[in-house]
Amino acid sequence: MQLSFSEENYLKAIFKIREQKSDKITTNAIALAVEASPASVTDMVQKLHEKKLVNYQRYQGVSLTTQGEKSAVGVIRKHRLWELFLVSKLGFTWDEVHDIAEQLEHIQSDSLVKRLYSFLGKPKWDPHGDPIPDERGNFYSPKTILLTNALKDIKYELCGVIDHSPDFLKYLDKQGLTLGKKITVKQITDYDGSMKIALAGSKSLKFISVDVARNLLISVIK
Amino acid sequence: MQLSFSEENYLKAIFKIREQKSDKITTNAIALAVEASPASVTDMVQKLHEKKLVNYQRYQGVSLTTQGEKSAVGVIRKHRLWELFLVSKLGFTWDEVHDIAEQLEHIQSDSLVKRLYSFLGKPKWDPHGDPIPDERGNFYSPKTILLTNALKDIKYELCGVIDHSPDFLKYLDKQGLTLGKKITVKQITDYDGSMKIALAGSKSLKFISVDVARNLLISVIK
DNA sequence: TATTTTTTTTAGGTTTGTCTAAAATATTTA
DNA sequence: TAAATATTTTAGACAAACCTAAAAAAAATA
Numbered sequence: 001m002q003l004s005f006s007e008e009n010y011l012k013a014i015f016k017i018r019e020q021k022s023d024k025i026t027t028n029a030i031a032l033a034v035e036a037s038p039a040s041v042t043d044m045v046q047k048l049h050e051k052k053l054v055n056y057q058r059y060q061g062v063s064l065t066t067q068g069e070k071s072a073v074g075v076i077r078k079h080r081l082w083e084l085f086l087v088s089k090l091g092f093t094w095d096e097v098h099d100i101a102e103q104l105e106h107i108q109s110d111s112l113v114k115r116l117y118s119f120l121g122k123p124k125w126d127p128h129g130d131p132i133p134d135e136r137g138n139f140y141s142p143k144t145i146l147l148t149n150a151l152k153d154i155k156y157e158l159c160g161v162i163d164h165s166p167d168f169l170k171y172l173d174k175q176g177l178t179l180g181k182k183i184t185v186k187q188i189t190d191y192d193g194s195m196k197i198a199l200a201g202s203k204s205l206k207f208i209s210v211d212v213a214r215n216l217l218i219s220v221i222k
Numbered sequence: 223m224q225l226s227f228s229e230e231n232y233l234k235a236i237f238k239i240r241e242q243k244s245d246k247i248t249t250n251a252i253a254l255a256v257e258a259s260p261a262s263v264t265d266m267v268q269k270l271h272e273k274k275l276v277n278y279q280r281y282q283g284v285s286l287t288t289q290g291e292k293s294a295v296g297v298i299r300k301h302r303l304w305e306l307f308l309v310s311k312l313g314f315t316w317d318e319v320h321d322i323a324e325q326l327e328h329i330q331s332d333s334l335v336k337r338l339y340s341f342l343g344k345p346k347w348d349p350h351g352d353p354i355p356d357e358r359g360n361f362y363s364p365k366t367i368l369l370t371n372a373l374k375d376i377k378y379e380l381c382g383v384i385d386h387s388p389d390f391l392k393y394l395d396k397q398g399l400t401l402g403k404k405i406t407v408k409q410i411t412d413y414d415g416s417m418k419i420a421l422a423g424s425k426s427l428k429f430i431s432v433d434v435a436r437n438l439l440i441s442v443i444k
Numbered sequence: 445t446a447t448t449t450t451t452t453t454t455a456g457g458t459t460t461g462t463c464t465a466a467a468a469t470a471t472t473t474a
Numbered sequence: 475t476a477a478a479t480a481t482t483t484t485a486g487a488c489a490a491a492c493c494t495a496a497a498a499a500a501a502a503t504a
Contacts (some may be wrong), residue, residue, distance in 0.1 A: 006491065027452055040492055042453055047490090059452060059499060089311075090337040100331045107325045115312040228461060249482055262462055264483055269460090281469060281482060446504085453498070460490085468483070474476090 001051070001071070005106045008075045009034055010044050011053060012105075014064055015072035024061035073137040079105035080126035081116050087127040088120065094127040094179075095169035128169075129160025129179050129217060147208070147216040148193065150185045158183055160217035168215060175206060183218060223273070223293070227328045230297045231256055232266050233275060234327075236286055237294035246283035295359040301327035302348035303338050309349040310342065316349040316401075317391035350391075351382025351401050351439060369430070369438040370415065372407045380405055382439035390437060397428060405440060 003011075013033035017025050027045070031038045049056040053068035064072060082104040086097040114135075117123075123132055124140050131139045144159055158181045161168065172178070182200035189195065193210030225233075235255035239247050249267070253260045271278040275290035286294060304326040308319040336357075339345075345354055346362050353361045366381055380403045383390065394400070404422035411417065415432030 004490080028450095036491085037493060038452065039454080039494080043491075046453095086334070090334070090341055092333075092337070096333075100329070100334055103329045103331075104326075107322070109322045109325075111314075111318075112308070112312070112322055115314065119312055226460075250480095258461085259463060260482065261464075261484080265461075268483095447502100448504085449500100449502070451498100451500070453496100455496080456494090458491100458493070460492105461488105462490105463488075464486090466483100466485080468481100470479100470481070472477100472479070474478085 001067070002108070003071060006044070007048065007051075007053075008071065008106055010041075010048060011064065011068055011072040012075045012079075014054065014062060015069065015076065018064070025063060026061055030062065070137060073133050075105050077133045077137070078107070078113055080130055080132040081113065081120060081123075083126045083128070084120050084123055084132070085116060093169075093173070095166035095173070097127065098164060098166075125160075127179070128164055129158075142219060144217040144219045147183070147185075147195075147197075147213040147218050148210060150183075150195075150218060152185050152188065154184065155221045156183045156185075156218035157181070157221050158216060159219050161215055162217065163215040171212075176202065177216070182221065223289075224330070225293060228266065229270065229273075229275075230293065230328055232263075232270060233286065233290050233294040234297045234301075236276065236284060237291065237298065240286070247285060248283055252284065292359060295355050297327050299355045299359070300329070300335055302352055302354040303335065303342060303345075305348045305350070306342055306345055306354070307338060315391075315395070317388035317395070319349065320386065320388075347382075349401070350386055351380075364441060366439040366441045369405070369407075369417075369435040369440050370432060372405075372417075372440060374407050374410065376406065377443045378405045378407075378440035379403070379443050380438060381441050383437055384439065385437040393434075398424065399438070404443065 010030065013030055014025055017029050017033060027038045027041045030045070031041045034041070036044075045054060045056050045062055048054045048068065052065055053071060055063045055065055079101045082101040083097045086092040086100060087094055092100075117135070126132055131141050133139050146162075147156075150156055158177060158179055160179070161172070176199055184198045185195050186198050186205055187196040193213065195208050195210075195213060196205040197208055199206055232252065235252055236247055239251050239255060249260045249263045252267070253263045256263070258266075267276060267278050267284050270276045270290065274287055275293060277285045277287055301323045304323040305319045308314040308322060309316055314322075339357070348354055353363050355361050368384075369378075372378055380399060380401055382401070383394070398421055406420045407417050408420050408427055409418040415435065417430050417432075417435060418427040419430055420427055
């Protein structure tokens with residue numbers, strides 16, 4: 001089915017809200033995500049319901065149908081492939097690519113996606129560590145935890161971020177916290193949850209606030 | 223100035239009509255190019271006039287202002303860069319890329335264009351031999367002639383096409399008539415303008431109808 | 445449980461880009 | 475040059491995607 005930019009953005013937003021919270025998806029939550037008024041969301045949701053892309057009963061919240069989820073995942077796949085293209089081929093930094101990928105994700109061409117995927121080496125993650133769904137829409141997602149849940153003196157690898165804002169990403173760059181970096185928690189302050197961590201390739205310990213720690217995803221190094 | 227897809231398409235169409243015929247640009251000609259009704263063209267042209275992108279007086283035809291031309295050339299630049307990307311990096315054939323580039327040409331990001339341009343090696347031509355305007359909007363266009371105007375027994379190089387339709391391009395592929403190919407006209411039939419040409423790397427002469435010949439651009443090999 | 449507050453929907457309106465039909469203007473032809 | 479024809483514009487309408495304000499329903503609170 002041929003969807004408009006706007007329809008695709010709503011489906012993507014609904015998918016992402018579902019990823020975060022598992023209770024019912026409200027009109028207001030969608031309005032916040034797509035930056036539109038709740039009234040506009042109701043309009044669009046009714047339209048998507050007629051197209052059988054979402055399940056909807058008034059006042060009862062929204063969920064994606066199988067078709068709707070397929071479309072949403074397709075858009076996310078394209079977004080992440082383009083982000084990786086921008087970083088790995090064109091030399092953009094990871095804090096610069098979101099807005100451009102928001103445009104590129106709506107380009108419609110199955111063969112383009114297929115070729116781009118191969119061109120990039122059939123990647124599993126985008127530049128922020130988010131998984132890129134495969135051709136069939138399956139996410140490859142190995143076990144990751146938040147840095148706030150890390151154990152002391154265990155070697156982890158930085159493998160993703162929760163906050164994708166350019167400001168946060170630029171802060172991480174400045175701290176040398178790039179994807180793949182090896183991290184060991186050396187000290188945790190009970191009072192405020194802040195921690196001192198050791199970074200591979202640097203002797204001095206790094207101070208990390210809990211606000212930063214809860215936006216970093218790590219996995220154990222086997 | 224931020225333009226809509228539609229506005230950009232109109233400006234591009236007007237630019238291309240001007241390239242072909244030098245008399246006044248009519249509402250009907252634009253309607254044909256953008257596949258809209260003449261009434262819609264009038265509406266849009268009036269809007270572009272208010273935005274100072276075209277010169278317009280009712281019933282008197284249209285022309286691009288300096289600003290309008292700048293925007294049109296920017297879109298054409300992006301279209302041709304993307305076409306080259308699709309062919310040279312993703313492995314598409316020259317007959318497959320037009321429709322995808324029609325979408326990609328509207329992506330808005332100056333830094334993206336800049337980086338794409340470098341990534342592609344600051345190219346001068348797209349996969350069809352059309353010149354890619356440089357950063358300042360200047361076209362590099364060396365002297366080319368139509369194959370119909372070729373002299374007998376002179377060595378030329380195939381360097382562009384007039385007809386960009388997939389059917390024509392696929393026909394050329396089948397005939398081995400790819401860009402850069404060396405061509406010598408060996409025989410011309412006065413009656414119908416058809417010709418026999420010698421292709422570098424092939425012993426037998428190739429028969430070419432005048433309809434094909436007048437859609438091929440060549441330049442003399444120095 | 446009744447009232448208040450919050451959320452969601454409906455009603456009615458706007459803008460963009462399109463359309464058809466009719467009117468106005470320009471061009472061609474007799 | 476007058477009539478016929480073709481082109482262009484205007485008028486009025488429509489769909490998509492949004493908006494605000496008001497009404498309806500649900501949820502929270504007293």
